[in-house]
Amino acid sequence: MRVLVATDKFAGTLSAAEAGRAIAEGWRRTAPGDTVTVAAMADGGPGFIDVLSASGVGRLQAVTVRGPLGDPVPATLLLDGTTAYVESAQACGLHLLADDARSPWTASTFGVGQAIDAAIDAGARRIVVGLGGSATADGGAGLLAALGATADVALDAGPRGLEGVTSVALDAVRERVSGVELVAAADVQTPLLGMFGATKVFGPQKGLSDEDILAVDRILDRYVDAVCGATPAERRVADEPGAGAAGGLGFALLVLGASVRSGIELVAEAVGLPDAAATHDLVVTGEGAFDYSSRAGKVVHGVAQIAQRSALPCLVLAGRVDVGSREMRALGIESAYGMVDYVGEEAALRAPAEQLSALAARVARTWSARWE
DSSP states (O other): OEEEEOOOOBTTTBOHHHHHHHHHHHHHHHOTTSEEEEOOOOSSSTTHHHHHHHTTOSEEEEEEEEOTTSOEEEEEEEEETTEEEEEHHHHHBGGGSOGGGOOTTTOOOHHHHHHHHHHHHTTOSEEEEEOOOBSOOSTTHHHHHHTTOEESSOTTSHHHHTTTOOOEEOHHHHHHTTTOEEEEEESOOOOSSSTTSHHHHHHHHHTOOHHHHHHHHHHHHHHHHHHHOSSHHHHGGGGSTTTTGGGGHHHHHHHTTOEEEEHHHHHHHHHTHHHHHTTOSEEEEEEEEESGGGSTTSHHHHHHHHHHHTTOOEEEEEEEEOOOHHHHHHTTOSEEEEHHHHHOHHHHHHSHHHHHHHHHHHHHHHHGGGGO
16 A cells, blocks of 8 residues: 655644654554655645755755844745745744744734845745744735835834834835745635634734734724725735735735745645655645644645545544544545544643654554555
């Protein structure tokens, strides 16, 4: 039996590569005769650069940029000819902050703009920006500021700094990115504003209360007017799928003429996942929490779609499974297994690699036998 393991990271515990190795080790323990191939995956969020680099894409260049709260942080550009890959989470990621240090009112995407600026200096004419996992809710204002935008308020101080904004000048930014193709590799198709917008959907995980969410959305609404204009036609870009990705970084990139692509599709193409799937019998994917957010744009859904195109069953191994069987089937998943269901949350968090490996060994007893 030939098994293709294509997992996302298990946030806070295992990288995508570590998770893949753990699953492969457990599977081989039960079914040593099976061929197990591991392909780490990412959707544009944390791990985007690592996964692409590990697959042999480009060369790495270290840069230092401003973190979400202003402190310098290391970041890495992946340069492949005239194409550069930038991971926004390296500059403004939620993982950079301790739980008690989250500050969504003041967190900025300025460092992402600095990384794009550095990529242009390195000769890039096409820049792919991975979006996801941000600690920010500034609508990409910081990114625009780093590339030369000016306004009648502070663009680099989070949504708090945007209060009262009436005008944003983008001429310098447009000149800086002139002749550069921008691509937003998004992990979600969320618009910027409203009930299904970035602040409402992702604000709580960044530390925004219900009252904060309404206030930030009002500020971003005025910010859209200042950037785009007040008419529905001018504001339409804020409603585009992906405009709300990474706390509104997608909006800023769209304003600069970027195209939006699914991050998982882009990574899958780069690592040759569709071709690999065609030569295997079973696909196994996974992530820390298989839940409602695992739908369109995320690794699990993207890998399942690739498996479907090759008429292969797809399994999910996760830390926790919060998806019912009906929704699971709609996503193209045959079965899902969670570590928490077998060993409890405490054990799963204490030894994630060992427990994931044990879960894979258990699942292999069922699935490998089908091909014997």
